[in-house]
Amino acid sequence: MKKDEVPQDESNLASANIKDMVYAVDENGEYTTELSTGWAPKTIALDNAIQIIEERIADAKKRVLENKTSPIEYYMEVHKMDLQILASYVGFWKWRVKRHFKPSVFKKLNNKKLQKYADLFEITIDQLKNIDA
Known part of the structure; x- marks a missing residue:
């Protein structure tokens, strides 16, 4: 996924100011890291x-x-x-x-x-x- 497409969904962890580091592709096509507050499947799993x-x-x-x-x-x-x-x-x-x-x-x-x-x-x-x- 591209750097600007990294999910930033709200979750229990986001409210605790906890972020995950994920890999994404930057504008030069290079892999880089980006912080994410979460995404829907993870939020559902955590809530469950x-x-x-x-x-x-x-x-x-x-x-x-x-x-x-x-x-x-x-x-x-x-x-x-x-x-x-x-x-x-x-x-x-x-x-x-x-x-x-x-x-x-x-x-x-x-x-x-x-x-x-x-x-x-x-x-x-x-x-x-x-x-x-």
Whole structure:
């Protein structure tokens, strides 16, 4: 595409002043780089991904409030992590973190373990225990 044809569609990233570098052909027929705020297919894909993330967060919050999972799972979703990443950051085996998702196990966790999660999520232990705080 030509340099003056590089798409500049508005997207969530554009409002955050984030731009992609793309290759384009300049007036001399040479390849050069140009900044783009996005284009329609990318905007649609990003919007869909954000919607899925928001749904996962809402579902996790609902499950915490229904006492079906612990707040750790909710904060994992809020911080866009998966079980593997969360486990590696807190230094626990995946099976242990998954076990900490059980409300009965979560309630018995000592402050040292809770503090690891709280530090990772940049919240207090109180906030970790109560997602509405």
